[in-house]
Amino acid sequence: MDQGKRNAIKFVILMGIVSLFGDMVYETARGIMGPYLGSLGASAFAIGLVFGLGEFLGYVLRIVAGVLIDKTRGYWWFVFIGYGLISAIPLIGLTDSWLVASTFIIMERVGKSLRAPAKDTLLSIHTAGIGKGKIFGIHELADQFGAVLGPFLFYLMLVFGLGYKNSLLLLFIPFALMMVVIVIAKLFAEKVPVEKEKEVITDKKKARIYYYLYLTFIFFTSLGFIGFPVISYHAVKVGMINDKVVPLVYAAVMVMDALFAIPIGVLYDRFKIRIMTVLPFLTAITVLAFTKNIVFFFVAILVWGIIMAAYETVIRAFVGDNVPISERGKYYGIFNTVLGISMMIGNSIAGYLYEISITYIVGFVVLMQVLAIVMIGVILATYKNNSNNSGV
Template sequence: MAQEHSFMEPVISLSGGSRRKAYAIILLFGIVSLFGDMIYEGARGVAGPYIYLLGGSAFVVAFVAGFGEFVGYGLRLVSGYVADSTRHYWALTFMGYGMLIAVPFLALAGSWEIAAVLYIIERMGKGIRAPAKDAILSNVTAPVGRGWGFAIHEAMDQVGAIAGPLIFSAAFLVQGDYRGGFVLLLIPFVLMMAALFITRMKAPVPEEMEVASGISGKKLSTRALVPYGVFTALTMAGFAVFPLIAFHYSSAGIVPYEQIPLFYAIAMGADAVVALIAGRLYDRHGLIILGAAPVISLVIPFFAFAGSYSSALPAALLWGSVMGIQETILRAAVADYTAVSKRGLAYGIFNTVYGASWFGGSLILGWAYGVSITLVIGFMAVMQCIALPVFFYARSVMEKGEGGVAV
């Protein structure tokens, strides 16, 4: 069966056995991420209230959340470099996922200080595993098309993101406190680690799957990928985090408080569906599909920050759709345009740019919200208008292969 990487070279035929093996590993890795998301997304929603109940102030909650994200994204640069230098991609992946044990241990936290340390450990684990995990996925998705492979993984990831908070909420309703929910998350942790061990057994040397696939797209120098990084920074800086949108829904009385989690679940559902569509289209048509992200993002603020309930649903659907495109194509393209030997570092740099830009943009939007809704809408729209031409320039550079070949 012919590969669908029409924009990559060469196009070769792969055996059905190679594709079946690739699908099996992608699905196993998807199960790992599904359970992982159950754990940390289940805990994330109650992080603030839990620390507060243990005696932490609002400043402590904000500091723990901000510092945890800072450490998590900062570690990506280090772990990506270490992954490429040592070739121990699996070891870093196991270490990072293993640190999710900090979440069930929150049930034993007797003070906000201990809870804060455990939350930060969980974020550190994310930073350690992310580049290595993405590098492994980039290897095993090559036989089926990276866009499609990353899309399947993202869709399964979002199932966990939806299920986690729902499971935690159910546990809270039954037992009346957070500790029971944290203890319950020990079950997906055990299942996650078991699935990870099986995945490791199926693909002990994932690079071999990419080599066997014969996929050899343009492997560019770091300089050639700079415009892609600039585009990523611009579009993420102008993309509001969902908590800000939810805050607007609540503070403006647009959506009843109890319905806001439902709108987030709708966004996550849209993310999963659009990821599958975008991934398949990327494999067929190339990087041009990513151009839909800033176009849709340009429309989002006019729905998200409007004053009517009827605009909230399309805002959630559009927001989730952009997330699906970003999480699939942005990651797949990094692999398609970088050499295997530099893949971990490439993902480390990319993830840092992605997260830091989103965080920086969120700070600006948070300040702007206190000044004027019009300023929020204007900033988001302007950033996407700037990002769009940068995207077309980056695409031109990448697909022409300017800047030399990475070694």
């Protein structure tokens, strides 16, 4: 392996450490903020509104951020500002007002909309010839380690009697470490060969066709990808698991995500778009979680973790492989927005159907995956006669 590739791996590890520390802060908050806002006097409706608004802004603004990133090429400015807004989470420990705390929560989500397309673009262009699937896989491994470690350490702080406020303020430590590593990563990025426009698709019209076909595929398959909150709600309701073990079950799912991130990324680098044909079939398996069989339930949620690994690695790698650098920030922004909206709509439909009949949920999931299979078939047929460097 030449020095350029070694530096590319070191760079993605540094960016992974950035995400690790970031996850230690905001993923921890996402787990405890509902009850905490309630303790400050917020109603259930207000809590739902705050998180709903935060997620909406966090996804919709990614399109705007992506366009600005492409126009300015200010990748690192968006990274610094976006990650800097994570400081809003430990600041919650300084207030007794749920309104102020809610404002901080929304600020962090806005920060997410700024940093996500910039980070994805930086990862996609600093590859030095290493497959993008592997690059995103390495990054996801570190990212998920932080997502598991953060809530666990926060739990220990509560156990030792520090309370919510002091525990939140202590999150300034991983935040500060994160900002230091961002500076190091920026300085180190200068040693990594940057991907040139000629190394990717140069026919922008074809690139857009592939991109939107792919985006339609992702929309359908993610529409039928039921979120963990709905699945865990069912498991507790029917008595398969106790509500106290739900965090441990979710941690196990995140471990599966981390373990499969790199292997899935490597498979993508070898098989490219063809590996996506597996995704609808895996998603269909997750309906087993809605039975009353504990074995089926654990099979389903472990598969759910593998699917999450795919969402965080190969589906992003495809965008980097098939969108020109000059428009990559914009199209990463569109991609993240569509993904977020489809999951939001899909889970809302699933929650509604659950109140009617579980059979309807199964039918909905299967129907969406059939549509996704049709779309991936169209994409594969298009690629069959395509001579670009997609590897297909």
